[in-house]
Amino acid sequence: MFYLLKTSAIALLFFIHKACSECNHAQYEIDGKCCSMCSPGTHVYKHCGKDIDTMCVDCAAGTFSDQPNGVIKCRPCTACDEGLGLKTVKECKPSSDAVCGVLEGNYCIDSYEGGCRAAQKHTTCKPGHFIKHPGTDFTDTVCENCPENSHSDGFSTSCTPRIDREPKGLPIDTPEDNVSDPNSGSKSLVLPTSVIILVAVVAVVVVIMMIAVAVAVVYLKRKK
The missing domain is CATH 2.10.50.10 (Tumor Necrosis Factor Receptor, subunit A, domain 2)
Structure with missing residues (x-):
């Protein structure tokens, strides 16, 4: 009994001392x-x-x-490292830390109290896929396959239907169709100007030579 009272008294004194010594x-x-x-x-x-x-x-x-x-x-202060896809959206002050956001083309993978500790680049959709959900500051880009008979370069939010190069029911041009028929009367033969001039000069020379020969023959006959 005495031991119990002694123990209780010591415990009471300890708590009184602690209560009196605790800081506010x-x-x-x-x-x-x-x-x-x-x-x-x-x-x-x-x-x-x-x-x-x-x-x-x-x-x-x-x-x-x-x-x-x-x-x-x-x-x-927290450093917003551009190499990690971060930028400073609120400067550090003596009474508050800096707040980091994400650079364009990135999304946050470790957020805290409205800021971001680490970011990652948005996924780039491959050709044949379209952007189903564009990336945001806190979500990655969602890509999806284009439906059959359509295509996308991977940067579009929709796919473009494929167009047949040779529509059915229409005549198909061949290389022969683009060559003119020399016997066709729809197009006249046009000679170059230089050829025309050359022919004219030759004709004049021939005429002059014929005249000269004729004059020479007449002259020789009269001389006899």
């Missing part, structure tokens, strides 16, 4: 002391002392603290 929600405990927390955007420069309250300083560039704290160093 605006304080943090260090070395058995309750020190005032630093506000968001700052961190502890020097813990509180016997007669001195906590000394706080602003977060350094590239760091932040978004909660009341008792830390001696602010957290590094």
